[in-house]
Amino acid sequence: MRLLWLGVLVLALLAACGPIGQGPLPVVTGAFGVRPVITIPDGVPDPRPRVTVLSAGSGRPTMPGDVVLADVEVRRWSGNLPYANTYDDHQPARVVFDGRHVPDSWREALIGRPAGSRVMLVGPAALSYGPGPPLGGTRPAETLVLVFDILGGYPPDARLVGRALPDVPNDRAPRVLIGGSGPPVRAGAKVVVQYVAVEWPGRRVVDSSYLRGGPSAFTLGPGAAPPGWVAGLAGQRVGARVAFPTEEAGRPLLYVVDILDVLDTK
Template structure:
C-alpha cells in the first residue's frame, strides 16, 4: 500500500497530550494487536507522536520501504482499521513522493521493533487510498505502529541477480530450493519479508512482482494469509534462501502460477 498525502504539519512538543494533559494508554506486546484506552477530554488539534517502545533493529532510512503493522481507531475508541487481523503488514514506500508527513515522522529514523503512537486529525493521518469512511477530516484518529523494518526498494540476496523463473519449472513440480540461505529459520506463524516474481503458466509471462510494486512485502505465515504453496515452501527455510514455488490453479484466481521468492528476513512472534 503506497500512502501519499501532501501536507505541511507543525508537530507539538507535547507528543500526544490531550487538552487535559493525558495520553491514550497502549498495552500489549510488540507484534500483537494493541489495546488502546482513550482518555477523557478533548484531543489536541495538531498531530502528535509518542514513542511507546524502542526496538533494537536497524533504523529506517529515507528512501526505504517500511513494513509495519498498524492499528487505527477513532478518538471514541471505536476501531477504524488494522493490519493485525488480516495478517499482512502495510508497506509504505518512501520513494521521494509526498507520503503523509505524519507517517514520515512516525516511521523514518526508528529502529525496527519500535512501537509508535500517532494522534492526528484524520485528514493528516490517512492517505487518499484509505477512505474516510465514517469520519470527517477533522475527527481525531489514534494510530499505533509496530515497525517491522525498513528495506531498500531493490533489496535482494547479497551478491545475487534478480530472480528469474527456471525454464523447466512446471505447476506439477515440487517447490525447489535455488539458493540455500544461512540466516534465521522461517517458522509457521512468523512474519516473513520477501521479494518475489510471479509468472503465468504456460506463457511464463511475469504478471506480478514486488520489484514493480515498489519493494519488499511482509506476510504472516498462516493459512489464508498467503497462497498454500507459499506456506508449505517457506516454513523451515532460512533467510537468504531463493525458492522456486509452483502454485496450482486451486491456490488462487487466474490459473496456475510459478513464483520465485527471495527470503530477506523473518520476524518471529517473540520479535
C-alpha cells in the first residue's frame, strides 16, 4: 500500500510539472547568450506547458523571491513566426518573483536554475506568456515557444556588500563614490546595476531600480543603455558606486549607480 501511495504521489507531482514526453518539441541551436535558432517540428504540440533544460549553467542557482534577469526569444508555433525577443534591443528581461503577475510556467522555467542555463518553455499563450500584457495577434490557446538564457538571479534589494542605500550628492559633478575591485566594465558589456535617477536641481527621484522591483541589466551601447551610461560606467569595476550627469528629453538628471555584476555571455 505504501509503494502504491508513493507511486500515486510521484505521478501527481510529475503531472503538476507538465506532461511526460507528450507531443513533439522544437529543436534549438546556437550558443548561450546568442539569439537562438528554433526549428518547429511537424505535429501538434501538447496543450499543457512543458519545460526543458537545454543546457545547464554553472552559476548561482536562482532562488524564490529573486529578480531573474534573462534574455528570451518568443516564437509562435504556427508558422514559426517571431513574436518577441530581447536580443535585438540588448536589454534583458527582468522578472520580479514577488508572488504576483508571474505564471507558474515561468516559475518552473526560471527558478532553481543555475546562471548560464538555457531553458525552453512550450505551451499555450494563456499559460506561457510572462508578466505584463501580451502583444497583439495571439489567441489564448495558441502555442508559444520561449527560450530563456538565464543571466542570473539577484535579491530585490541587492546592493554593494555592507553599504547603505545611495545618497544623492549635492552637485552634478561626475565622481566615483565607492571604488570597485571586481572585473572591469567595458563598452558593449552587459552590466547588472541598481540605480537612482533624480532631476536637477530639485533632486526629486524620477526613476529607481529599487522602486521597479530590483536590479536591471543593460548592454552598454547606444540605444540599449540610457543616455550617458557608456561614458559614466565604462572603465569602472564591479563593486563601484558612481554618480554622473545626463540629459534626457532636455531634462537634466543625475544618476547614482551601483555596479553589481558584469555578464560575459560569449
